[in-house]
Amino acid sequence: MKFYIKITPMKKGLLLLLLLILGTSCSYAYELVLPREKKSISNSDYAFFVGKAHNGEAILINDTRVYTASNGAFAHSVKLKNGENRIVIRSSYNTQIYKIYKEASAVQPEDKICDFETKTAVVKNDNVPLRSTPENYGTNRIAHLFRDTSVLINGSKKDFYRVFLSKDKTAWIAKKDIEFTKNSTPAEFINMDGKRFKNAAVQMISFTKNLPYTVEVKEKEIIFRIYNPELSETSVYSINVPKPEKYTYKVSLEDGVYTFKVSAVPDDIKDCTIVIDAGHGGSEKGAVGCLRDEEKDVNLRIALELQELLKQAGANVIMTRECDGTISLGDRVKIAKENNANIFISIHLNSIGDIPMNIYKNKGTSIYHFNPNSKELAEILEKSVTKSAGTRKDGVRTAGFYVISPSDYVGILVEAAYMTNPADSVLYRSESFAKNVAEGIAEGIKEYLNR
Numbered sequence: 001m002k003f004y005i006k007i008t009p010m011k012k013g014l015l016l017l018l019l020l021i022l023g024t025s026c027s028y029a030y031e032l033v034l035p036r037e038k039k040s041i042s043n044s045d046y047a048f049f050v051g052k053a054h055n056g057e058a059i060l061i062n063d064t065r066v067y068t069a070s071n072g073a074f075a076h077s078v079k080l081k082n083g084e085n086r087i088v089i090r091s092s093y094n095t096q097i098y099k100i101y102k103e104a105s106a107v108q109p110e111d112k113i114c115d116f117e118t119k120t121a122v123v124k125n126d127n128v129p130l131r132s133t134p135e136n137y138g139t140n141r142i143a144h145l146f147r148d149t150s151v152l153i154n155g156s157k158k159d160f161y162r163v164f165l166s167k168d169k170t171a172w173i174a175k176k177d178i179e180f181t182k183n184s185t186p187a188e189f190i191n192m193d194g195k196r197f198k199n200a201a202v203q204m205i206s207f208t209k210n211l212p213y214t215v216e217v218k219e220k221e222i223i224f225r226i227y228n229p230e231l232s233e234t235s236v237y238s239i240n241v242p243k244p245e246k247y248t249y250k251v252s253l254e255d256g257v258y259t260f261k262v263s264a265v266p267d268d269i270k271d272c273t274i275v276i277d278a279g280h281g282g283s284e285k286g287a288v289g290c291l292r293d294e295e296k297d298v299n300l301r302i303a304l305e306l307q308e309l310l311k312q313a314g315a316n317v318i319m320t321r322e323c324d325g326t327i328s329l330g331d332r333v334k335i336a337k338e339n340n341a342n343i344f345i346s347i348h349l350n351s352i353g354d355i356p357m358n359i360y361k362n363k364g365t366s367i368y369h370f371n372p373n374s375k376e377l378a379e380i381l382e383k384s385v386t387k388s389a390g391t392r393k394d395g396v397r398t399a400g401f402y403v404i405s406p407s408d409y410v411g412i413l414v415e416a417a418y419m420t421n422p423a424d425s426v427l428y429r430s431e432s433f434a435k436n437v438a439e440g441i442a443e444g445i446k447e448y449l450n451r
């Protein structure tokens with residue numbers, strides 16, 4: 001006997017109602033922002049689950065109950081084992097299964113330094129990092145060499161050549177930035193000259209060709225050294241320039257003439273040029289939060305509030321962007337250099353962070369700087385921003401981010417909060433957050449200038 005249901009108009013109504021309930025209940029279920037794919041291959045030790053739960057919905061990830069903030073934001077990390085990992089995300093409304101295949105990390109053989117006879121070469125690109133170790137990371141940079149600088153190379157390791165500077169100093173440079181030359185003659189010293197201005201000291205030194213240099217910041221002075229190892233292993237020219245308490249410095253090189261300029265940062269904010277850099281923008285969204293908010297928008301809101309406050313204080317304020325547009329890192333730095341910025345503030349919000357076993361612990365405001373001239377402002381801003389915005393102190397750190405690398409200005413990158421932290425998401429989505437962060441930054445800058 002065939003069994004069938006005869007749908008009467010009343011039953012039809014009930015069925016529609018049932019479908020409607022089932023349909024809407026799906027939209028009550030949690031949404032995951034990360035991971036983006038249900039099936040993926042990974043070589044990390046942890047997988048991150050970031051998303052939004054519906055009001056009161058309990059989320060279980062592999063049977064661990066996950067904390068959700070008042071707005072539903074949640075974040076969780078799962079340790080991956082080699083091979084296939086099956087991760088079940090469950091609530092009373094929905095169950096989703098993610099499959100992440102972790103590749104066993106192959107043990108890399110240790111690369112050895114290869115020594116060879118000294119060869120002459122030139123730097124073939126602009127702004128090439130000279131590093132203290134043969135590794136590509138931000139904080140081992142000791143100078144940025146100019147195109148056509150003559151160098152001596154006497155060894156290599158992996159992607160780097162060793163540069164011979166003097167009998168007690170070597171450094172490293174990326175192979176891709178070097179071109180070997182056949183004939184070379186040692187550079188000759190031409191002359192040296194210095195000028196003093198009210199707020200700056202300028203020293204010039206010239207040679208018959210471009211030579212490598214390094215910078216060392218001491219307590220009371222800055223030492224610029226130029227090396228002419230082709231002439232002799234001990235041919236080093238040192239220029240010591242007195243260091244003001246708050247300072248910036250600029251190195252330029254043209255046709256063998258080095259100019260080192262050390263400037264004092266004005267005490268009065270009315271004499272200061274401050275560049276505000278809202279991170280990312282346009283097609284570059286930056287980090288994405290638990291509730292799918294985009295970092296670029298939060299950055300811009302803070303930047304616009306800060307613009308207002310610093311203008312009111314009388315500073316000359318320049319914005320790298322005032323709307324949602326794409327702008328390269330190079331152009332951001334160019335704007336600051338062309339306007340002779342004294343201070344550069346880049347505004348960001350953080351993402352996953354560096355505590356992978358428990359991403360929930362990555363929380364609060366972190367302040368980054370690169371050159372020693374920016375450390376003092378970084379320390380002041382950590383206090384003033386966390387106080388004003390109500391965020392946790394996540395630390396002052398040194399990092400070689402591109403926009404804060406130049407020593408031409410006091411450069412700071414503020415990570416106001418974590419986009420992926422559930423509790424932070426309640427804060428940064430609140431109406432007063434942008435204003436509070438901006439007030440913290442503005443107050444910090446004033447305190448730094450008044451010291």
Ligand SMILES: [Zn+2]
Nearest residue numbers: 279286348349
């Ligand atoms: Zn960012």
